[in-house]
Amino acid sequence: MIDALDIDLAPVVAEQPFPVLFATVSGAHLYGFPSRDSDVDLRGVHLLPAADLVGLREPEETRSGMWDRDGVEMDLVTHDLRKFVRLMLRRNGYVLEQLLSPLAVHTTDAHRELAALAPGVLTGHHAHHYRGFANTQWRLFEKTGELKPLLYTFRVLLTGIHLMHSAEVQPHLPTLLGEVDAAPDYLPELIAAKAEREHGDAGVDHARVRADVERLHGVLDEARAASALPDAPTACDALHDFVVRTRLES
Structure with missing residues (x-):
């Protein structure tokens, strides 16, 4: 495992052809269950010149790159x-988690201003995002029996429940265990097991975890x-003004 905050992204940011407004750590490090050999997922936002958006050519709105640092694989994806x-406005909890991640490795005033606007995109319909994410991960767990998709299933359900109750985006599973009363009591053991291995059988009673997942879906419904x-x-309107002003000032 690495200290995700100890990433020197300055050389990578300097190599980008467009300004990077922010880059944060996402994935298992953000969710609180990285393994010893987990990759580091970096996500963020870049800023295209206005000319790229008003001409005839289709702009490259998403960029990605990968590199290795001391044997740890890292990838950076920016929109x-x-x-x-636009993704923020489509009840997409995933991008909100990236924007609000406390594991910031590159930030700017624009990043902080955008984060301050995030509460204005939260809706009750974000419950559907987390339900859909949980269903996808649960199907993967049923197919593979692996621990990783099982933890993802519980994480997103608890994030959705907490969001409906508190209007706070909290993706960190160990924190959620203390915030959501409905969390199963065996999750700390699963988190500890995940720290030892990125892949492998979950070693759980499938009937028991299925019942708990179904129960949490019901709790999410009630919270919604x-x-x-x-x-x-x-x-x-505030986001529209922010995008226009940030673009024109760049």
Whole structure:
């Protein structure tokens, strides 16, 4: 395992053809269950010139690259600001987790301003995002029996439940265990097992975890029904103004 905050991204950022507004650590390090051999997933936003968006050529809105540091594989994926904000407005919890990740390895004033606007995109419909993510990971677990997709299943369900209750995006599973009463009591053991290996059989009672996953889906339904979150984003105009101003000032 590595200290995700100890990543010197300056050379990588300097090599990018466009300004990078932020890059944060996502994936297992953000979720609180990295393995000894986990890759480091870096996600962020770059800023295309205005000319690239008003001409006839299709802009490259998503860029990616991979490199190795001391035997640890890292990858950086960034979206252009406009694309990223559009994803934010589509009840996409995944990009909000990237934006709000406390594991920032490159940040700017624009990053902080965008993060401050994030509460205005939260809606009750984000429960559907986390339900869909959980279903995908559960199907993978049923197919492989591996620990990683099982932890992802529980993580996203608990993130969704916590979001409906608190209007806070919290992707860190160990923290969620203390925030969501419905969390199964065996999850700390699974987190500890995941630290030892990235892949491998979960070694769990499938009937028991299936019952707990189904129960958490019910808890998410109840939390969604009781949530005070709005049905639609409230920050659309502010985000539009932010994208235009940031682009023109670059």
